[in-house]
Amino acid sequence: MTLNWSGKRRWIALVLVLASLVVMFNWPPVVPVIQLPGEIYPAGEVFGLPITNTFVGSMVVWIVILLLIRVVSGRRPRDGGEVPRGGFYNFFEMAFEGLYGFIGGIAPERYLGPIFKMFMTIFILVLLSNWLHLIPGIDSIGFLHPHVHKVEGHYELLDGFDLATLGGVHYLNGQCPWVSPEAVATMSDEALQARADAGCLSGIPAAEAADDHADEAADDDHGEEIDYHHLEPGDPAVPWVILPYVRVPSTDLNMTLAFALIAVVMIQVMGFRALGISYLTKFFNFSTLFKSPLGGIDVAVGLLELIGEMAKILSFAFRLLGSMFAGSILLFVISFLLPVIAPWPVFLLEFFVGLIQAIVFGLLTAIFMSLATVSHHHDEEHHEEAAAGAH
Amino acid sequence: MEEAVVVAGKAIGAGLAMVGALGGGIGIGLAVGGAVQGMARNPDHTGTIQTNMILGVAFAEAVAIYALVVSLIILFVLS
Incomplete structure (x- = not known):
């Protein structure tokens, strides 16, 4: 690859770097004030609830998603043709197909539709919320x-x-x-x-x-x-x-806890949908209590599963909150220490951390949902069938 | 003086809380190392191995992130 020094954008980038050096020496960066709960707008309350800047951030994410829906669905070929409609639409089609195949390898065939919808909803929302702090000025312009x-x-x-x-x-x-x-x-x-x-x-x-x-x-x-x-x-x-004015919504426990609750409730809904009322035997398993000498262990395992569901809420919420809040602080502190060159790799790192956290959140939901659709007994039967088939 | 002691206590506490990241780091290293070996020996199963690896890494990472959250709470919420 040869460098093309005639490109106009390269010179624009150079001028911007020099300008930011000048700004850095004349107007030194300010030590950031870090606060975990979302900062409350001074303007007041709506329906008795204070407006926080993380809430405004999530509104920004919603607006971006609505615009994306409008633009992408507007470009969808309606005649069923397969002629490419430009890079923007094709990118979404590619991402959609790739992720559909990815989830198809995890979820059972029968429930692939609902599980994929849940995965994609969570993925897009969390991804855009996470990427919000890559926009300059999001955390530094305000009241x-x-x-x-x-x-x-x-x-x-x-x-x-x-x-x-x-x-x-x-x-x-x-x-x-x-x-x-x-x-x-x-x-x-x-x-x-x-x-x-x-x-x-x-x-x-x-x-x-x-x-x-x-x-x-x-x-x-x-x-x-x-x-x-x-x-x-x-x-x-x-x-x-x-x-x-705007802060990354995933740095607020309210938002991550809301997503975690929705995900865990939908996992249970998926379990009931697939197995009916017998899904509850996963948690309250008294069927072997008087039949087998180890029946008591099954009861204890069921109760542990119940505690595990509660722990899922905490683990979903704090995983996202912890990594995104730490990422925001990292960006603040690096931008304060050396505002010009040092933040670039950190921005790249945060780009990948945001992507990975979104994938992990969605993927864990999809995996737990797939696990919830499989009953314990069916699982054993399948293993026996597989073993029989192998011999 | 009293304020200085409080700040010192917070800093030491946050630093000690982050010791928990050690386990997460070791766990992620072991998981990814094993997965890469598996993928190198068995390239056909890369997809399955990768999915399970990400799942395991996410669980291992969660523990480290709990430690991080505890130390962030000590630093920025505790007053």
Whole structure:
């Protein structure tokens, strides 16, 4: 393969890399504030429920899926012809056929349809949710928000940054971590002067801002003078952080637990559909209790299976949550440490982790569903038949 | 001072919780190693082996991810 240096895109990429180097040195990256539950939108509630940014993320995923359905089904050849309709449609047909064959190797022939539908639904939803954090800006553009924590009626100020403005847009100033007025008293004059030179708003030499400090000190004495919910952006009296507009939905336990519950309930539905009421004998197996000396073991095994179903919910939910949340943190931290070249392989890694987690979630559902359609007794018969056939 | 002790405790706890990743790593290594040997000796059964391998790897990985979740909860949720 020879490199074609006349390509226009290569130069665009180079210019973007140089531009991001310039940005990195002039506007240093900001230490991310990491929080496990989804951040709540300041705008309020709908039907008494707070709106979190992970919920908005899942709405984005839904909209993307609806658009995909619209576009792909619009290109489907309706005359039954097999003439290719362009790469986009063909890609989906290829993926669909490949996955159908893949599940066909696992699921029993008779229930392949419903099992494949369940697999594909979970796969697409989880895949798109996982890939959301590969889009730049998803976790880094958001509301500016004073970082305060309400404890027993009064506000506690946490770590944060000063704001700066560029062309009317506020952003966190990575050079200026927020300093409380109490901490200013313990800082050296050089450090304060350095902060003033860097354009910080808080923690600047007392001489220049003596009046302000007197005011703030008076406020602090009175306590509740600062209205933390209606501050002007950039107010140096409080630390600021970013609350992202959209966050990856799979980093929220609510979403992964919902998928896990749906998957496990559908596994039981599949079992009842295939075996009827006798599916319950998998869990409550008293048939051999008085017939065989080891009947008690069968009862205990059934109860263990029941506990195993509960454990499936936890394992589904935490597997997805753990790997995606850890991936998000990895992207934050790498982008903070070295914002230009280091994140590229990490983005590639996260691309594959998202794909693998989606496949694992869907595949485990499909496998558990296939196992639920097979009764214990039938299984033994099949083995005997196979053994008889072999001889 | 008290805050520093709390932070140190959190960091040590999160680090100790991640010891659980050891078992998951060994398990995944054994599973994939065995599967690759099987596939090399028996290329016709690659599909079946791969499916079962992914299943086993997912179970082994789940244990490591529980450890990860515990340490993430210690770091970011515990206050």
